[in-house]
Amino acid sequence: MSATTAPNGVDVAGRHPVADPSKVSNPYKPVGDYISNISNFKIIESTLREGEQFANAFFDTETKINIAKALDDFGVDYIELTSPVASEQSKKDCEAICKLGLKAKILTHVRCTMDDAKVAIETGVDGLDLVIGTSHFLREYSHGKDMAYITRQALEVIEFVKSKGVEVRFSSEDSFRSDLVDLLSLYKAVDKAGVNRVGIADTVGCATPRQVYDLVRTLRGVVSCDIETHFHNDTGCAIANAYCALEAGATHIDTSVIGIGERNGITTLGGLMARMIVADREYVMGKYKLSKLKEIEDMVAEAVEINIPFNNPITGFCAFTHKAGIHAKVGIVIFDPYHFKRMPLGLAAILQNPSTYEIIDPADFGMTRYVHFASRLTGWNAIKTRVSQLGLEMSDDQVKFVTAKIKALADVRPIAIDDADSIIRAFHLTLGEHPEKNMDAAAAAIPTA
Numbered sequence: 355m356s357a358t359t360a361p362n363g364v365d366v367a368g369r370h371p372v373a374d375p376s377k378v379s380n381p382y383k384p385v386g387d388y389i390s391n392i393s394n395f396k397i398i399e400s401t402l403r404e405g406e407q408f409a410n411a412f413f414d415t416e417t418k419i420n421i422a423k424a425l426d427d428f429g430v431d432y433i434e435l436t437s438p439v440a441s442e443q444s445k446k447d448c449e450a451i452c453k454l455g456l457k458a459k460i461l462t463h464v465r466c467t468m469d470d471a472k473v474a475i476e477t478g479v480d481g482l483d484l485v486i487g488t489s490h491f492l493r494e495y496s497h498g499k500d501m502a503y504i505t506r507q508a509l510e511v512i513e514f515v516k517s518k519g520v521e522v523r524f525s526s527e528d529s530f531r532s533d534l535v536d537l538l539s540l541y542k543a544v545d546k547a548g549v550n551r552v553g554i555a556d557t558v559g560c561a562t563p564r565q566v567y568d569l570v571r572t573l574r575g576v577v578s579c580d581i582e583t584h585f586h587n588d589t590g591c592a593i594a595n596a597y598c599a600l601e602a603g604a605t606h607i608d609t610s611v612i613g614i615g616e617r618n619g620i621t622t623l624g625g626l627m628a629r630m631i632v633a634d635r636e637y638v639m640g641k642y643k644l645s646k647l648k649e650i651e652d653m654v655a656e657a658v659e660i661n662i663p664f665n666n667p668i669t670g671f672c673a674f675t676h677k678a679g680i681h682a683k684v685g686i687v688i689f690d691p692y693h694f695k696r697m698p699l700g701l702a703a704i705l706q707n708p709s710t711y712e713i714i715d716p717a718d719f720g721m722t723r724y725v726h727f728a729s730r731l732t733g734w735n736a737i738k739t740r741v742s743q744l745g746l747e748m749s750d751d752q753v754k755f756v757t758a759k760i761k762a763l764a765d766v767r768p769i770a771i772d773d774a775d776s777i778i779r780a781f782h783l784t785l786g787e788h789p790e791k792n793m794d795a796a797a798a799a800i801p802t803a
Contacts, residue, residue: 389574389603393634396431398582399623401610401654402451403434403463408614410658415447417657419454421611424650426456429642430623434461434608438477439470445477452478459521466504466524471511481521483553484511488537489528501536505543512547523582525553530561530569538576545577551606552577556595559588559618563598574603582606585621587613592621597629611654612662624651628667632713645720668719730764732757737778744775746782756781 402418405411413421422433433456438445452460459480464470466486474482486504499507508524515522524544526532541552554569561569566583573581583599583606585592596607613622624647631638638644648669655662664670716722734750734757741748741756748756759781760774 387601389571391600391603391605392597392630393637394605395600395630396606397623397626398432398434398461398606398608399425399430399458399610400434400463400584400608400620401425401614401623403436404584404608404615404620405610405654405658406436407616408619408658410660411614413657415443415450418447419451421650421654421657422451422454422456422458424646424653425611426454426458427643428646428650430458430609432459432461432481432606434463434483435479437462437464437470437474439464439473445473448474448477448479452480461521461523466508466511468511468514471515475515475518475520479520481523481550482515483523483525484508484515485525485527485553485555487528488526488533488540489531501540505540508540508544509547512544512549516548521550523551523553524549525555525582525584527555528557529554530556530565531558534569534572538573541573542576545579549579551580551582553582553584554599554604555584556586557584559586559592561585561595562591563594566595567598567602570599570602570604580605582608584608586616587618587620592619593625593629596621596626597633612651612660612666614654614658622667623647624669625667627719628714631718635718639718644718647719648721668714668716668721673716673721730761732760732764732774737774740774741778741782744778746778748782748785752781752785 401421402413406413418435425433433451435448435451436444438448448460448462460478461481461483462474462477462479463483463485464474466484471482471484486499486508488501488504512522512524524541526537526540529537544552552573554573556566566585570581570583581599581604583596583604585595585599585608592613596609600607607621607626609621609623609626610619611623613619613625627638627642627644627647631644651662651666651669662669662671665673667673734754737757737760738748738750738753741753756778760769760777763769763773763777
């Protein structure tokens with residue numbers, strides 16, 4: 355046993371058990387599938403395109419540059435920007451970000467027209483994401499073109515973009531409400547024309563994971579190029595849909611920070627990381643700087659004037675908070691709900707393997723788990739850890755007794771950490787005054803209000 359591990363195999367920093375990775379299998383990793391890209395995917399980060407469509411979003415040039423640099427440092431493969439045709443400032447911002455020399459490739463998202471493509475090429479981007487609506491809703495009520503026209507237009511613009519030596523992706527809009535035969539015929543034509551990727555977009559957020567899997571797997575049998583996917587979250591399926599798309603053979607996933615975008619937004623960057631690290635921790639850890647996630651989310655949340663949701667994957671303030679007694683047999687940091695802050699109390703013993711109630715190791719993201727013990731749901735193991743943190747000594751029976759008193763008070767009114775500590779200290783003090791350890795006498799000294 356190393357000096358950094360406790361007898362139960364958990365390291366002293368409170369992380370999950372230390373083991374030889376070559377000898378440990380991941381029970382949550384999908385069964386191997388020759389077509390799956392769970393362990394080989396790329397992220398197209400669209401906070402600076404899709405995210406600009408969020409209700410509160412207004413990114414000035416400095417903010418855009420800061421977000422782009424942060425995403426690049428995190429390790430995203432592509433950064434997608436608002437169309438330079440949208441406004442004069444959008445064009446200038448696109449040019450400015452292209453000149454930053456980032457490792458990530460810079461894309462811009464434009465309509466599948468020659469005019470848009472020419473303007474976009476001039477900004478210096480690494481690639482163009484072409485899009486045109488293919489559902490009967492968009493063909494009838496948006497651009498009014500039939501599939502024959504769409505195909506001719508796509509092939510013309512793709513040829514032009516390829517002649518300029520930049521990447522090109524062609525995507526249908528509202529893919530899941532488009533006719534499957536029309537869709538596959540169009541994708542087959544643009545694949546033959548040499549696009550780098552074809553895109554599937556769940557523009558209205560109507561798709562289910564099963565529908566996604568079926569469509570992507572079918573498309574995988576029709577095209578040889580990469581497949582990009584874009585999922586809106588109107589029905590809460592964006593992350594699940596992205597995961598199923600990768601299982602079915604997709605190669606690229608569109609994300610935005612905190613999921614911001616049109617209406618309810620799209621697949622969240624952090625949520626996708628949470629899902630993917632469970633599937634293949636080695637791949638995700640080796641490619642992305644997960645410890646930077648909270649910093650990026652805080653930056654974007656401040657820019658669009660929203661709070662990080664309490665249940666946000668990884669960074670929500672409840673993400674690694676344990677409250678129920680049967681869960682909270684761990685102890686490193688406690689949480690004070692009345693001051694809305696996490697209070698470090700030093701390194702405490704890990705009483706059980708954290709994997710019992712955590713599928714994700716918070717340390718992988720630079721986060722820490724928390725034990726919320728000042729409530730009616732607390733358990734005596736959590737109180738025992740708190741007693742130790744306070745430098746006090748009590749037997750297990752005494753800890754169980756004082757735990758019952760804390761729970762009784764919490765049944766009457768909300769309690770804070772100070773309330774729980776007062777009960778613990780008062781009980782312990784009275785125990786000291788009664789060498790016979792008369793718990794009844796000690797109990798009489800416990801505050802009740």
